[in-house]
Amino acid sequence: MTAAQIRITADEINFLIYSYFQDSGFGHSAFAIRNEGRLQNSPLMSKHIPRGELVDLLHKALLYIEVEAHWRGDSVTANCKSGFSLLEPHVCSADHLTSRLAPASTVSVAEPQSTRVTTTAQLKTLTSSSFAQKDDTQDAAPAMRNVLPSTLKESTLSISTNGNFTPEPNAKRKGSPVPIDEPSEKRPRRETDMDVDSESNLKADLHLAPELPKKTLKPKPRAQxxxxxxxxxxxxxxxxxxxxxxxxxxxxxxxxxxxxxxxxxxxxxxxxxxxxxxxxxxxxxxxxxxxxxxxxxxxxxxxxxxxxxxxxxxxxxxxxxxxxxxxxxxxxxxxxxxxxxxxxxxxxxxxxxxxxxxxxxxxxxxxxxxxxxxxxxxxxxxxxxxxxxxxxxxxxxxxxxxxxxxxxxxxxxxxxxxxxxxxxxxxxxxxxxxxxxxxxxxxxxxxxxxxxxxxxxxxxxxxxxxxxxxxxxxxxxxxxxxxxxxxxxxxxxxxxxxxxxxxxxxxxxxxxxxxxxxxxxxxxxxxxxxxxxxxxxxxxxxxxxxxxxxxxxxxxxxxxxxxxxxxxxxxxxxxxxxxxxxxxxxxxxxxxxxxxxxxxxxxxxxxxxxxxxxxxxHPKLPIAKPALPRTSVPSSSRG
The missing domain is CATH 2.130.10.10 (YVTN repeat-like/Quinoprotein amine dehydrogenase)
Incomplete structure (x- = not known):
């Protein structure tokens, strides 16, 4: 059966950017694109966009581009150690200083942050519920290219051994992030994932390095x-x-x-x-x-x-x-x-x-x-x-x-x-x-x-x-x-x-x-x-x-x-x-x-x-009253 054609509308793109502006705390920019694009008249305004959805999609796009660039399987692509960037063309290189199997991040994507609209700054800074750093220097997401097969199984892309890339029919988008020092558990392996033989064939076709030892499960998110x-x-x-x-x-x-x-x-x-x-x-x-x-x-x-x-x-x-x-x-x-x-x-x-x-x-x-x-x-x-x-x-x-x-x-x-x-x-x-x-x-x-x-x-x-x-x-x-x-x-x-x-x-x-x-x-x-x-x-x-x-x-x-x-x-x-x-x-x-x-x-x-x-x-213990400073004045009502 032929899969339905992927459809992307300008409204969807505008709404993703609008949500990203809100997540990033750019309240004025979000307000401008909402009015310029007349998003208030769009049925998308009633939809819930998970925090960091635009960043998440870009991250997955980089993953796809990486696999696509290395699919030839020649000696250069098989041993490529160059990183990927959103804004720069990728050139395979085997002489890059960063090891392919090193745990260091080669793709830096800022994670979204939560935000408030309380005082002026917080409506301006939050009006939604999250935030992404402007300079992308903090809270960088882990690199997606260190161990390719296991990473692909955790994304919303699945790979067949004939080289075709298709979205998983029931793939879920990322939900709300947990604190940086308390990462969420990895998704357990499902029956629909690639079996051992097909995964081995994929490694052979791509000339990938042997799979790293499996990591132990990380602790569950901290409770309230x-x-x-x-x-x-x-x-x-x-x-x-x-x-x-x-x-x-x-x-x-x-x-x-x-x-x-x-x-x-x-x-x-x-x-x-x-x-x-x-x-x-x-x-x-x-x-x-x-x-x-x-x-x-x-x-x-x-x-x-x-x-x-x-x-x-x-x-x-x-x-x-x-x-x-x-x-x-x-x-x-x-x-x-x-x-x-x-x-x-x-x-x-x-x-x-x-x-x-x-x-x-x-x-x-x-x-x-x-x-x-x-x-x-x-x-x-x-x-x-x-x-x-x-x-x-x-x-x-x-x-x-x-x-x-x-x-x-x-x-x-x-x-x-x-x-x-x-x-x-x-x-x-x-x-x-x-x-x-x-x-x-x-x-x-x-x-x-x-x-x-x-x-x-x-x-x-x-x-x-x-x-x-x-x-x-x-x-x-x-x-x-x-x-x-x-x-x-x-x-x-x-x-x-x-x-x-x-x-x-x-x-x-x-x-x-x-x-x-x-x-x-x-x-x-x-x-x-x-x-x-x-x-x-x-x-x-x-x-x-x-x-x-x-x-x-x-x-x-x-x-x-x-x-x-x-x-x-x-x-x-x-x-x-x-x-x-x-x-x-x-x-x-x-x-x-x-x-x-x-x-x-x-x-x-x-x-x-x-x-x-x-x-x-200690109800019977006398409580000494603190001495007021000489310059103290009565506090005004809070606002």
Whole structure:
């Protein structure tokens, strides 16, 4: 029977590239090809494309090309030791320095990485669920040409002894990758694989070297749970209420039991979390079914990018890829919505007094909304390209950062920026003001973070609109890839300057002295891009989450890794972290790629030695209150 002809459409190619852009964190490029190719009208938008599918197919294409190039079986091809490349023609050579049977990789293909759309950077960096390194220098996939026959049996190609290459009818594509240090098991041999005789004939025809000794089975992927053997798994409650990847999460600043989470399918869940019971062996009960805020968005691209509560905890601002601003009450009712923006909304930020709300959009504008009047107050066309993030310096002054590499300082009532901060050499991913509003930190795709002094802005009467200022800036260098997230330590340890943390696609997080610019510590435990970081509200700990599925918690003063938790091998990414510590409740919420929300009861983790844990284990032992540093100020609400 004649096999059906292979059919490839332009839509399929465009959709593979679109998925690759999303996997790689190139949110703007993905948005552009989706609109240029009108992919939103394609039936392919409803299909699930496994992470790294384009890379996987290219890898298999190289395997096919290698066999095709060596099929002649002459002395040159039989002893060829040259590698294969996607972009360079292959020339057989027997004098290549690399041995054919050496275990070193001769084909370098970057594996996909998991990604978040939380703050500006994370929607920009993730909007899907994975990431591939830009420079292809990390996480390279194993070479496919070391032992040809066994490799072919594991691919989606099968070879017959007459030289014909046909795809296996029931071949499965690769699923979600597991952490790099925990590779998956090889597929067991099937009855449909080549038998011993045909495999021997193939070796003889290709003049291949004898088969290497069979490798022992590799260990199974690591199971979900704490990284140590002492923490009870029950300290982590998994909330399975979402049907798509969870991108954002935010605790209510007043109602400590209320947690908001948002996912890729435009659904917001409001969880009523029971208060954790006292006693180290008593664990919180699962929460009731969440209040679901859904069907807000009719767009196929309704990914939620931002959740931000006002300081009173009564209103929740929701940013979405469908370009519509929505504000909901803490009871789940819609307070206000508006389609003013013409592109995805990347950030939403209430002012500290709750009167104003800022939004940042791909359309290059920042909108200022009057919350009480439920109306647009002013739209600032302050960037030539995307406006990627906004933050408040005080109740009437705010900053915006954009893809045009500039930061604009704006004041309510002024039409133009009162100051422009120049210096970054690539898109600005995130900006954050310190608690006192005197300094502004920014991070960029140019691999740097910067700290700007913004307490010297003159009164409105003395302002020269559009004044460009590059002085009073501290450049933090050291990351090897895009810096995606930045955060201030709410209360640095006594005797220390204000501290700043950054995370990057290079797989590391860094702790900085924000006054001297000294890098105090490089945290390099993650194996994939770090998407999220958050300090504990008291400034004692720093937490980081990555596409490799791990949450790590570090001691800010000693820089030691204190505790860790793994999200599991299937869709492991940790996209956002929110740490709550008030009224005797100390817990962490995680937005996970595996369509779940994790809530961690920090008071039950011995390794962290928190006052809550000491009180749970030794109720009669007095707990000394930590002394506040001289420069400490009350921490602002998280966004």
């Amino acid at each position: 749970g704490p990284g140590d053997d002492t923490t009870p798994p029950q300290v982590v409650k998994l909330l399975p209420g979402h049907k798509a990847e969870v991108f954002v999460c935010a605790f209510n600043p007043v109602q400590i039991e209320l947690l908001a989470t948002g996912s890729k399918d435009a659904v917001v869940n409001l969880w009523n979390l029971p208060r954790p019971p006292h006693g180290v062996n008593n664990f919180a009960r699962p929460p009731p079914t969440p209040l679901v805020l859904e069907n807000f968005s009719k767009s196929p691209q309704g990914d939620l990018t931002s959740l931000h509560w006002n300081s009173e905890g009564t209103l929740l601002a929701i940013g979405s890829y469908d370009s519509v601003l929505r504000i909901c009450t803490n009871k789940g009712t819609l307070y206000f919505s508006h389609p003013q923006h013409q592109g995805p909304i990347f950030a939403t930020r209430f002012s500290k007094d709750g009167r104003w709300l800022l939004t940042a959009s791909l359309d290059g504008t920042a909108c200022l909304w009057d919350v009480r009047e439920k109306c647009l107050y002013k739209q600032y066309r302050c960037h030539k390209d995307c406006c990627l993030d906004v933050d408040w310096l005080n109740d009437d002054t705010f900053a915006s950062g954009g893809a045009d590499m500039r930061i604009n300082i704006m004041r309510i009532g002024e039409n133009d920026p009162i100051k422009t901060l120049d210096g970054h050499q690539d898109e600005i991913n995130q900006i954050r003001a310190n608690p006192s509003g005197t300094r502004l930190a920014s991070c960029s795709d140019d691999t740097t973070a910067r700290v700007w002094k913004v307490d010297n802005i003159p009164p409105s009467a003395d302002v020269i609109p559009g004044l460009v200022a590059s002085d009073h800036v501290l450049v933090l260098e050291g990351h090897k890839h895009s810096v995606s997230t930045i955060g201030w330590c709410p209360q640095p340890p006594a005797g220390m300057n204000e501290l700043l943390a950054t995370s990057s696609f290079d797989g590391t997080a860094r702790l900085w002295d924000s006054v001297t610019g000294e890098c105090l510590k490089v945290f390099a435990d993650h194996k994939r891009p770090v998407y999220a970081l958050d300090f504990s509200p008291n400034g004692q700990f720093l937490s980081t989450g990555s596409g490799d599925g791990w949450l790590y918690i570090y001691d800010v003063k000693t820089h030691e890794k204190k505790w860790s938790w793994y999200a599991g091998p299937e869709k492991p990414g940790v996209f956002e972290i929110d740490w709550q510590n008030q009224s005797g409740v100390n817990r962490i919420a995680l937005a996970l790629e595996c369509r779940q929300v994790a809530v961690i009861d920090v008071s039950k983790i011995a390794a962290l030695g928190t006052p809550e844990y000491i009180k749970n284990t």
